[in-house]
Amino acid sequence: xxxxxxxxxxxxxxxxxxxxxxxxxxxxxxxxxxxxxxxxxxxxxxxxxxxxxxxxxxxxxxxxxxxxxxxxxxxxxxxxxxxxxxxxxxxxxxxxxxxxxxxxxxxxxxxxxxxxxxxxxxxxxx
Numbered sequence: 515x516x517x518x519x520x521x522x523x524x525x526x527x528x529x530x531x532x533x534x535x536x537x538x539x540x541x542x543x544x545x546x547x548x549x550x551x552x553x554x555x556x557x558x559x560x561x562x563x564x565x566x567x568x569x570x571x572x573x574x575x576x577x578x579x580x581x582x583x584x585x586x587x588x589x590x591x592x593x594x595x596x597x598x599x600x601x602x603x604x605x606x607x608x609x610x611x612x613x614x615x616x617x618x619x620x621x622x623x624x625x626x627x628x629x630x631x632x633x634x635x636x637x638x639x640x
Contacts, residue, residue: 516540516629518612523634528604534597534634536612543593544568547620549627550586550597552608552636559611564620565595575620604640609633 522534536548549564563586566573574586585598595612613627621627 516543516546516614518614518629518631520610520612520631520634523610523636525637525639526602528602528638528640530602530638532599532602532636534599534610534612534636536595536597536631538593538595538614541616544590545616546614546629547617548588548595548612548614549620550595550610550612551624552606552610553633554605554608557608559624561622562610563597566620567618599636602636602638604638606636607638608636610636 517539519537520534522532524532526532544567547564547567550562551559552562553559561577562580563576563584565586565588569588583601588595611633612631614629615627
């Protein structure tokens, strides 16, 4: 199995940027599709972005609301996945989680990812 730990969250003003990191340890990280989810207070956890096992060849996917503002990337040599958050909005205040599944393709569903980090808080002030 793989262990995940997120970092990089914090407080930022609307329009600002943050870079989240998801550090993995354990089994071969390149065997895992990785996704970022977020959960705002009182809401369900939602898919944000995912990246294929290699990270190349167009293997990134985003929910519509973040396209053009968020960028997911990975460095398999460093066992790390990143999520660059630009032009943040107050409604994007949430705990951001990275999740992994040992598969060839991503899904949007929380239940399809067996491995999760503890999350990192992102707070966007207006």
